[in-house]
Amino acid sequence: MGRPPCCEKVGIKKGPWTPEEDIILVSYIQEHGPGNWRSVPTNTGLLRCSKSCRLRWTNYLRPGIKRGNFTPHEEGMIIHLQALLGNKWAAIASYLPQRTDNDIKNYWNTHLKKKLKKFQSALDPHMASDSTTSTSHQLNIVSRRSLSEGSLDNMASHASSVTLKNNQSSTYASSTANISRLLEGWMRSSPTQKTLSNTNHLKLNASDDLQDQETPAGNLVSRHEELESILSYENLNNVASWDRSTCDSTQSDNKLNPRCDSIHDDDLVPDRDQKNKQIIRCESSTSAPPLSFLEKWLLDESAGQVDDDQMMELSPMSSV
DNA sequence: AACCCGGCCAACCGCTAATAA
């Protein structure tokens, strides 16, 4: 027999979370740490299933999550990575640690797809309709330009009539941001975080960046630091372990596995603290593929292109 | 003022792989 069910199916509340529920959840996690979601509804009295609790935490309450408008650079990163990886939102999100995969997915579906379409038709109607030019190739061209020139809006100037709305859920979003701030002290001092830090694991909960977000300048600095941390993480964890053969055979398809199975838990922590191990496993599932691979792919791709020279000035890796 | 419509996004759904009993 397997394990007992995580929660009773009857009496489960659905729909938007209330601030009160958030506080209960955050308080519980503050005390016990994330993980063991099965016990959360029981121990907190929340009428939510464990899955809902986990999603609420990972997508909304987790410290370090940045909400609101995407910067032009983030926009470029998303376009670029989407062209590269496809709809692998978790993989894409691993390059933007402050954004959740859900956030990126929503932003892509609601903003970027339209912008790209508009841009493509403005840039070159022939290219847009040319069936011999793959969509991913087109998007690569577009995304590289976006990265090097700042944003799609700057390029297709007319598309810039599309102004990004302010965060519509700002009232409650700001309150959850405050909840997240409550956790900062804990995140800095918790044993779990120390374990992650000691094992050089990619730290997705960049709680310090909360302060960085206060100013645009701080934003740039935090972007820079995020990517540097990713690079250092990859270096520390032996980039060579990435399965290049898999990657090379599937440049733009869906075999890019963000889970980095080659990094074994046992290499990271002694096999005695099951809780920490579980968290490590959870975090490693969103670790990014080596950037050097992405760079290589981009360089290879550019070899056969006509007017990509100026686009190669900046890439997600070299632009920082 | 009332209604309609479309955009946005948080949350849910359903699937797969991993894991625990």
Next chain:
DNA sequence: TTTATTAGCGGTTGGCCGGGT
């Protein structure tokens, strides 16, 4: 080894909100 459950992921949906008429 088998089976039930969890965790993670991508796709989809439903409700809220703002703008237009």
